[in-house]
Amino acid sequence: MSAEAVRTRVARSARRPASHLPPRSLGRVAEVSRTFVGAWPVYDVSPLGAEPAVRVLYVHGGGYVDELVRPHWALIRTLVERAGARVVVPAYVLAPRGTADRSVPAAADLLSGLIEGGGAGGTVLVGDSAGAGLALAAAQWLRDRTGAQPSRIVLISPWLDVTMSHPDQEAIEAGDPMLARPGLREAGRLYAGTLAAEDPRVSPLRGSFAGLAPLTVFTGTRDVLSTDSRELLRRARADGAEVEFHEEPGLPHVYPLLPVPEGRAARERIVALVREAADG
Template sequence: MTTEGVAAKPSWQTRAITALLASRGQKQMLGSAEGVHAALEKRDRRVKEVRPPAFLRKAATVTRDDLDGWPVFRVTPTAGPTDVTVVFLHGGGFFAEIVRPHWSFVRELGAAIPAEVVVPIYPLIPRGSAADMVATTAAIITRTIEQRGSGKTVVMGNSAGGLLTLAAAHAVRDQGGPQPSRLVLISAWLDATLSDPALPALEQIDPLHQRPGMAEIARIYADGLDLRDPRVSPLFGPLEGLPPLSIFCGTHEMVLSDARALTGRAEAAGIPVDYHEGPGLPHNYALMPSPEGRVARKIIIEACRTPRHDLYTVRGDRDGASR
C-alpha cells in the first residue's frame, strides 16, 4: 500500500540510503552459512560495551537498570512529564548490535510523544538464544507494565527486534500477565522457517537479505528449538489475547510475506490491526531519514500518544491501492 502522504515511487533519499546500505555487503554475507560465521568472528574481534551516544543526553536523562545480566537503558526526556513508556527492541538480525539510527529513533520517540523509552540490550547470537531471550524480554515488559500500567505501555521492535516483540507478548500472555496497550512491528522477521512460497521472488528484489544466511541465523538463534516454536517464529503463535497491532513493511523486503500473513491472521482473530505497506520500499524504511520514513514515524508517534485510539482500519490492500 501507499503510506499516507507519500508517492508510490520511492524518494531519492530512500534510494540513496538503500544503495549505501547495499554497498556494505550484507546481502553477500547472507549468501551462505559460512558468510554468517565469518561476520560473527569479525564482530567478536571488535566487541565494545554498549553506551548510549552523547547526543541522547542533551535532551534526556539516561539511566541503567539491568535485568538477567542485560543492560536496560531508560531514556526519559528532560522537557517535561511523559504519559507513555515505550519498550524498544532494536533490529540487527540477532548478530548486530544497536546502532546510531536506533538511538536517533529513541530520541525522536521520547521528544515527540513524549515518552520514556526503555531500551534492552539483549545478547547476540551465539551467546543469546530464543528461549532465554524471549523470557527476559517478557520479564522486562512485565516489569514495565507493573511500573507504568498496561494502558500506558507500548512495545515495539524493528526487524529481529520485531520478532522479540511479538514472541515476548505471547510469553507474557501465556504467563497470565497483562498485555501492553499496543505492539508496533517495523519490518519484523516473524517466520524463521523461511518457508513461504513468496520468498524466492522477494529475495530477488530485497537489496539486503538472502535465505541461506538468514536460515543459519535462525538455526543458531533457535538453539535446538523447533523453528515453528513461537519463541523462534512468533507468526505461528496464537493471537488471541494480544493487544492491537501496528505493522509496517515495504514491498521490497523478504519479511513482506510475514507482515501480510500476520495482518490476515490478526483480522481473522478479531485483533485490531493497523497495516502500512510501502510499495517499492526497503527493509526498515520507517526508521530512515526520508519522506517515507518521516510519514511512518508520525503514524507510530500518534499511535503511541493514544494507545487505545481507533487507528485499526487496514490502510490499503496488498496490491497497493488504498481502501
C-alpha cells in the same frame, strides 16, 4: 548475506564486541541511565526535565546478531522528544549466546514490569526486524502466563518466521537490496539454539494472535520479510486480533528508520500511536 558471512560476522563480534552505547547527543534531550537485568544491559531514556507521558519498550533489530546502531537510537530520540515517552531499551545478549529460550522470557519480564509499574499513560511495545520478532514472542509469552498486554504493539518490518519458507520469498528476494535468505536462515538457526525453528518462541508467526494488544505493522514490498507481515495480517485477523497494516510499494526493509519521506510519515504515525497510549 550468505550463511558464511553471518558466521564470520558472529566470530568477529565474539573477538571484538560492537558498542551498543547511545550517542552522546542523546544526553542533550534526555536523561539516560543504564542498569543490568540479568546479563542484559538495559538503557532507560526519559525526557529531560519532564515527567514521561507514556512508557515504551523498544526491542532493536539486527538479525539477532548485531547490536543497537544509530538509526535505532534516532527513533528512540524521536519517541522521547515528540511523544514525551520514557523508552526502555534492552541491549539483549546476541546469538549464539543469546537464544530464544532465554531471551523471550527475559523480554516478557521487562514488558510486564513496565505494564505493572504504574505512572502516567500506558505502555507501548515497539520492535523492528528481529527485535519485532522478539517483541511479539514476548507479548505472546506474557499473554499465556498472566493475560497482561501493553496498550499497543508496533512492529517495523518484522522477522517472524526464521524458517524463511514462504513460497513468495524467492521472487521478492531478487529485488531486495538489504536481505538474503541464506544469511537469515543461519542467523535464525543460531538464535533458535536448541529449539526448533518452528517453535513460536523463535518464530512467533506460528503462535496464536488471540488476546494480543492491537497491532500496527509497517512493511515495504522490496523486503523479503514482507511475507511475514502479510501472513501476520491474515492470521491475526483470523484469530480476532485488531491490526493496522501499512505496506509501502517499492520500499526496503525497516524503511520507517530511513531518511525518506515514507519513513518520516511512518515515524509520525508511530509517534501518534504512542501519544494515544499516553492519553488512554
